[in-house]
Amino acid sequence: MAVRKVLRMGNPLLLQVAEPVIEFGTEELGRLIEDMFDTMAAEAGAGLAAPQIGVSRRVVIFGVEKNPRYPDVEEVPTTVLINPVISPLGSEMEEGWEGCLSVPGLRGRVPRHARVRYSGHDQYGGRIEREVSGFHARVVQHECDHLDGILYPRRIRDLRLFGFEPELAAPGGPRSD
DSSP: OOOOOOOOTTOGGGGSOOBOOOOOSOHHHHHHHHHHHHHHHHTTOSEEEGGGGTOOBSEEEEEESSOTTSTTSOOEEEEEEEEEEEEESSSOEEEEEEEETTEEEEEEEEEEESEEEEEEEOTTSOEEEEEEEHHHHHHHHHHHHHHTTOOGGGGOSOGGGEEEHHHHHSTTSTTOO
């Protein structure tokens, strides 16, 4: 349908808690999801939350097959997740590099739960429940943070591990190894 403008860090909508979806299977919800997939593909993203395109609804999409922004990660199934709930499975945390379409050109090292269970609904109201780990767990946590008004820089513990991609990857930089 349409590639929409991705809101950037500093836009007040990205700091708000998104509203739950009440009706499933509607034309409006279908158009929103289609626009989200078009926008994610145009930006080579691994995921996208509705607030990132200016819609305050608890809708996220994600999925990774081959992605130039994430060349070394395992595949993540293409998913529409509405009104999600995430529960950690254990206390183990993993640090990993993250970027965001709303924070273009920057990356940061972010701690996330290593294993999570997430649940919610697809666009027609069907129940989704999965237990995941690795990059899949990282992506779903990152996207669901958007629904609560949290951008990944707020989760970075050491700001020396936050910066512009070319500088981080330069010889001697934290991502140069």
